[in-house]
Amino acid sequence: MKEKTHVDDIDRSMYDFRNEDKDAYKLDEGLTKEIVLQISEEKNDPEWMRDLRLRSLEIYNKMEAPNWGPALDGLDMDHIVTYVRKNTKLADNWEEVPQEVKDTFEKLGIPQAERKSLAGVGAQYDSELVYHNVREDVARLGVVYTDIESALRGEYADMIKEHFMTLLPPSDHKFCALHGAVWSGGSFVYVPKGVKVDIPLQSYFRLNAKGAGQFEHTLIIVDEGADLHFIEGCSAPKYNVANLHAGCVELFVRKNARLRYSTIENWSKNMYNLNSKRALVEEGGKVEWVSGSFGSHISYLYPMSILKGRGSRMEFTGISFAGKGQNLDTGAKVVQLAPDTSAFISTKSISKGGGVCTFRSTVKVAKEAENSKTAVSCESLMLDSESRSDTIPAMDIRCKSADVGHEAQIGKISDEAVFYLMSRGMSEEDAKALIVSGFADNVSKELPLEYAIEMNNLIRLEMKGSIG
Amino acid sequence: MSEKFLEVKDLHVSVQDKEILHGIDLNIKKGEVHVLMGPNGTGKSTLGYALIGNPKYEITQGSIIFNGEDLTEESVDKRAKAGMFLSFQNPLEVPGVTLSSFIRSALEQITGERTKVWDFKKKLKATMDILDMDHEYADRDLNVGFSGGEKKKAEILQLLMLEPSFAILDETDSGLDVDAVRTVSAGIEEYQRRCKGSLLIITHSTKILESLKVDKTHVMIEGKIAKTGGSELVNFINEKGFGDGLE
Numbered sequence: 001m002k003e004k005t006h007v008d009d010i011d012r013s014m015y016d017f018r019n020e021d022k023d024a025y026k027l028d029e030g031l032t033k034e035i036v037l038q039i040s041e042e043k044n045d046p047e048w049m050r051d052l053r054l055r056s057l058e059i060y061n062k063m064e065a066p067n068w069g070p071a072l073d074g075l076d077m078d079h080i081v082t083y084v085r086k087n088t089k090l091a092d093n094w095e096e097v098p099q100e101v102k103d104t105f106e107k108l109g110i111p112q113a114e115r116k117s118l119a120g121v122g123a124q125y126d127s128e129l130v131y132h133n134v135r136e137d138v139a140r141l142g143v144v145y146t147d148i149e150s151a152l153r154g155e156y157a158d159m160i161k162e163h164f165m166t167l168l169p170p171s172d173h174k175f176c177a178l179h180g181a182v183w184s185g186g187s188f189v190y191v192p193k194g195v196k197v198d199i200p201l202q203s204y205f206r207l208n209a210k211g212a213g214q215f216e217h218t219l220i221i222v223d224e225g226a227d228l229h230f231i232e233g234c235s236a237p238k239y240n241v242a243n244l245h246a247g248c249v250e251l252f253v254r255k256n257a258r259l260r261y262s263t264i265e266n267w268s269k270n271m272y273n274l275n276s277k278r279a280l281v282e283e284g285g286k287v288e289w290v291s292g293s294f295g296s297h298i299s300y301l302y303p304m305s306i307l308k309g310r311g312s313r314m315e316f317t318g319i320s321f322a323g324k325g326q327n328l329d330t331g332a333k334v335v336q337l338a339p340d341t342s343a344f345i346s347t348k349s350i351s352k353g354g355g356v357c358t359f360r361s362t363v364k365v366a367k368e369a370e371n372s373k374t375a376v377s378c379e380s381l382m383l384d385s386e387s388r389s390d391t392i393p394a395m396d397i398r399c400k401s402a403d404v405g406h407e408a409q410i411g412k413i414s415d416e417a418v419f420y421l422m423s424r425g426m427s428e429e430d431a432k433a434l435i436v437s438g439f440a441d442n443v444s445k446e447l448p449l450e451y452a453i454e455m456n457n458l459i460r461l462e463m464k465g466s467i468g
Numbered sequence: 469m470s471e472k473f474l475e476v477k478d479l480h481v482s483v484q485d486k487e488i489l490h491g492i493d494l495n496i497k498k499g500e501v502h503v504l505m506g507p508n509g510t511g512k513s514t515l516g517y518a519l520i521g522n523p524k525y526e527i528t529q530g531s532i533i534f535n536g537e538d539l540t541e542e543s544v545d546k547r548a549k550a551g552m553f554l555s556f557q558n559p560l561e562v563p564g565v566t567l568s569s570f571i572r573s574a575l576e577q578i579t580g581e582r583t584k585v586w587d588f589k590k591k592l593k594a595t596m597d598i599l600d601m602d603h604e605y606a607d608r609d610l611n612v613g614f615s616g617g618e619k620k621k622a623e624i625l626q627l628l629m630l631e632p633s634f635a636i637l638d639e640t641d642s643g644l645d646v647d648a649v650r651t652v653s654a655g656i657e658e659y660q661r662r663c664k665g666s667l668l669i670i671t672h673s674t675k676i677l678e679s680l681k682v683d684k685t686h687v688m689i690e691g692k693i694a695k696t697g698g699s700e701l702v703n704f705i706n707e708k709g710f711g712d713g714l715e
Contacts, residue, residue: 415524420560423520424574424630425548434573438564438609 026212027083033057036181039083043149043184048161056170056180063174070298070327070356075272080244081212082182084126092133101125110204110233113450118231120145122203124216127184138197144190145201148217151188160188163219167250167278167306175246175274175300179215183248186216189230191257196227200262200448205234205247207271213244220250222257222285231451232263242297244272251279253287255309260288264451266458267295269325274300283309283338290446291318293330294458302360304333307341307369318347319443319455321462322355322387331360331378331392336369336402345376348443350436352383352462358390359408367398377407381439383432385412433463473498473535473666474519474634480529481511481518488514490691491530494668496634499660501667501680503702506688507710512670513557515688516636519668520554521547534634549578553632555623557639561611567622568592568606571629578630595628598658600651617648624655628662635659636668641676649675656680674706 027035036057040050065072091097094111105111105123114121120134122145134145144156151160170180187203207214222228234245245267253259259279267273273296279287289303305314316332334343349357359378380389391408413435421431437444437459444452476494480487488511496502504512518525519532521544531540539547562570571592575583593603599621611619620640627635637656641649653676659665660680669676677699685701687694689710695701 414560417560417562419522419544420556421562421570421574422543422545423548423554423556424570424626425545425578426574427545427577428543430573430577431545434565434570435562438562441564 026081029079029081031057031060031077031080031082031178031182035082039182039184042083044153046152046157046161049152049164052165052170053181056177059170060174060177060181063177065174066300069300069329069358072272072274072298074242074297075244076242077178080242082127082215083184084212091131094131097123097131101130104206105131105204109450109454110202113202118200118202120201122147122187122201124185124203124205124214126207126212127214134201138199138201141195141197142192143195143197144188146188148183148186148188148219156188156190159190159221160219163221163250163252164217165248165250167252167280168248168276172276176248176276179217179246179248179276182213183215183217185214186218186247187220188218189220189222189228191222191226191228193223193254194225195223197229198227200229200231202231202233205232207234207243207245207267213246215245216247218247218249220259220261221252222254222259224255225257226254227258229260229262231448232261233451234263234265234267242272243268243270244274245296246274247276249275249277249303251277251287253279253281253285253312255282256284257282258286258288260290262290262447262451264292264447264455264458265294265296265299265301266292269295269297269323271296272298274298277301277303279303279305279314281305281307281309281312281314284311285309286313286315288446289314289316289318289332290443291316291330292443292447292455292458293318293320293328294462295326296328297326299328299330301328301330302333302362304335304362305343306335306337307343307372308337310338311340312338313342314344316343316345316347317443317446319440320347320349320357320359321440321459322349322351322357323462324353324355327356327358329358329360331358331362333362333364334374335364335366336372336374337366338368339370340372341369342373343375345374345378346442347378348439349378349380349389350383350439351380351387351389354386354388356388356390358392360392360394362394362396363404364396365399365402365404369399370401372399372402374402374404375407376405378409379439380408380410381436382410382412383436429463433460436463472533473500475533476519476530477533478530479515479518479527479532481514482526482528483514483524487528488525488691489518492691492693494686494693496666496668497683498633499664499666500683501660501669503677503682503685503699504668504670504688505672505685505702505705505710506694510688511691512688513638514691516554516638516668516670519547519636520544520552545577548632551633553627553630553635555620555627555635555637555640557642559611559619559623561609561614563609563612565610566607567610567625570610571626574626574630592625592629595625595658598628599625599655601625616643617645620644620648620652621655624652624659627659628655631663632665633663634666634668636670638670639672640669641671641673646675649673652676653679674702677702
C-alpha cells in the first residue's frame with residue numbers, strides 16, 4: 001500500500017520583503033526599438049554597443065523561444081519592464097546608498113559579509129549597480145572589479161569590446177539576444193597575470209521592481225597564472241506577475257589560471273530565470289563552477305565550459321531544489337577540444353510538493369581531445385510521490401582514447417533512514433532536513449562558510465512544515 | 469521508586485496486516501538485564517521495533533507503559549525522548565551527516581539544551597576509546613562505508629552518549645569477531661555503570677552475556693513468549709537448543 005505524501009510550500013518572508021518603486025526611473029513595458037535606443041542613450045553607450053543592442057533586437061524578433069524545455073507561456077514580453085533605475089548614483093560607500101536600498105542589502109547580509117570575508121563587493125538593485133567597492137590591497141595588485149558601464153568608458157574599454165558577448169553571442173538563443181538588446185548592470189573583473197586573489201569577490205543582484213526584468217552582464221578575465229574566486233548571489237521578492245532574469249556570464253580563463261565561480265540563485269517563485277553562462281579555458285587552466293538553484297518559477301540554466309587548451313580542466317558541482325509550482329531545468333555542458341582535458345560534473349537535485357527537476361547535460365569530445373577524461377554524475381532525491389525528476393544526458397564523443405563515464409541515480413528519501421534518525425529523538429521534520437542537507441553536502445562543502453550556512457538555512461526553510 | 473519500569477501488556481503486533489506477535493507480556497524493572505532468545509523469524513526483532521515505535525509495525529492490541537507513561541500510541545522520537553533506545557541490527561547509512569554531529573544534534577533534541585562543543589568532544593573521544601574506535605570515525609559520515617563491526621560499535625557509542633534509561637540491543641553481537649564482541653560487552657557494562665539502565669538483549673549467542681549479570685531470560689517461539697527463566701535458561705538453550713525440553 002502506498003501512501004501519497006504531500007509537502008507544503010514554505011514561508012519565504014525573510015526574502016520576500018519588497019520596497020515601493022515610486023521614486024524609480026522606469027521605462028515602459030514591452031520591447032521596441034525605441035525602448036532599446038532609450039536604454040542605450042540612458043547609458044551613454046559607445047557606438048559599437050548601441051549597434052550590438054540593435055542587432056540583438058533584430059535577432060530576438062526573428063528567433064523562436066525554446067520549445068524543448070519547461071513552458072514559457074506565462075512570460076509575456078509585452079509586459080516586462082526591461083529597465084528600472086533607482087534615482088541614485090553608484091556609490092563606493094554604503095553611507096551614500098539610499099536608506100531603503102541599503103536596508104535591503106543589510107537584510108540580505110551583504111555589508112556584513114563584506115566586512116568579514118570579502119575582497120570586494122558589487123550590489124545591483126533592479127537594473128543598475130548601487131554599490132561597488134574593492135579592498136585597497138586587492139586593487140593595488142591591479143585587480144579590476146567594476147560595473148560594465150564604467151569599464152566601457154574607462155581604461156579597459158577595448159578589453160570589454162574585444163570580449164563582450166563573444167562567448168555568448170546574441171545569436172546563441174532568443175534570451176541571449178534579448179540580453180544583448182537590453183542588458184544593464186553587472187560586473188567586470190580583470191585579474192592580471194600571476195595575481196592570486198586569496199579572498200573572494202562578490203556581486204549580489206536584487207530585483208525589487210514588479211513585473212521587471214534583470215539583465216546583468218558578468219565578464220571575468222583571469223589572466224595567465226592568476227587565481228580568483230568570484231561569488232554571485234541573487235534574490236527577489238515575490239509578486240503575482242512574472243519577473244524575468246536573463247543574465248549573461250562570460251568567463252575567460254587564461255593559461256594556467258584558475259577561476260572558481262560560485263553562485264546561489266534564490267529567486268522568488270514568480271521568476272523566469274533564463275540565464276546563460278559560459279567559460280573558455282586555455283592551456284592548463286581550470287574553471288570550477290559551484291551552483292545552487294533554489295528559487296524561480298522556471299529555470300533554464302546550463303553553464304558551459306569550453307576546454308580549448310591542452311590540459312585544461314573543469315569541475316561543476318551543482319544542486320537544484322524545486323518545490324511546489326517550480327520547474328527547474330538545469331545542468332551543465334562541456335566541450336573538450338584539446339588533448340588531456342578533464343571534465344567532472346556532479347549534480348544533485350531535490351524535488352518536493354509537485355516540483356519538477358530536470359538534469360540536462362551535454363558532453364562533446366572532439367577528435368583532437370586525446371586522453372581526455374569526462375565523468376558525469378547526477379543524483380536526484382524526491383521527497384514525495386507527486387514530485388518529479390528527469391535526467392537527460394547527451395554525449396557526442398569523437399575521440400577513441402577519451403575516457404567518458406555517466407552515472408545517474410534517482411531515489412526517494414528512505415523511510416528507514418528517517419526512522420533511524422527519529423529513533424535517536426529527532427522530530428520527523430528535523431530528520432528529513434538532516435538527510436536532505438546531507439544529500440546536498442557535496443555542494444555546501446564547496447561553498448565559503450557563510451554561504452554553506454545560508455544554503456543549509458534555505459534547505460531547512462524549504463523543509464519546514466513539509467510533513468503532510 | 470516503583471518496581472514497575474517497562475510494562476508490556478498483551479501486545480499484538482501486525483506487519484502489513486499480518487499478525488506477528490500474539491500477545492506479549494513483559495516486565496522489566498529498573499537496572500535489570502533481560503535476554504530474549506528464540507529461533508530465526510519468530511518475532512524477536514518485531515518486538516524491538518514495536519517497542520521503539522517503528523510505524524511499519526502496527527500495535528493492534530495491548531499496551532506499552534514506560535516509566536508510568538503510556539507510550540503505545542506515541543511516535544518513535546517521543547519514545548526516544550522518554551528514554552528508549554534501540555541498537556539496530558542493520559544500522560542505516562546516512563551520507564553527508566557525520567557521526568559526531570549526528571550524536572550532538574540527537575543529544576540536543578533529547579535534552580533540549582545546547583551542548584558545549586569542547587565538553588562534548590572530550591566525552592565523545594573518551595567513549596570511543598572504551599569501544600576501541602579510531603577517533604577519525606567521529607568525522608566520517610554516519611555508518612557510510614563502516615564495516616559491520618564498526619557499525620555495531622557506533623550503535624553502542626550512541627547508547628553511551630545519549631544515555632537512555634532503557635536499551636534494546638537487537639543482535640548487536642551478530643557477525644562480530646571475538647575481540648569485537650568483547651569490546652561491545654565492555655561498552656554495555658559501561659552503559660550499566662553510567663546510566664544504571666535496563667536492557668533487553670536480543671541474541672543468538674551467549675558470548676555477549678558472559679560478563680553481564682542476566683536477570684531474566686525469555687524464549688520466544690512463533691510470536692509468543694514460550695518460557696521465561698533466570699540466567700540458567702541461557703545455558704540450557706545453549707546445550708539443548710529450542711527443541712522440546714522447553715515446555
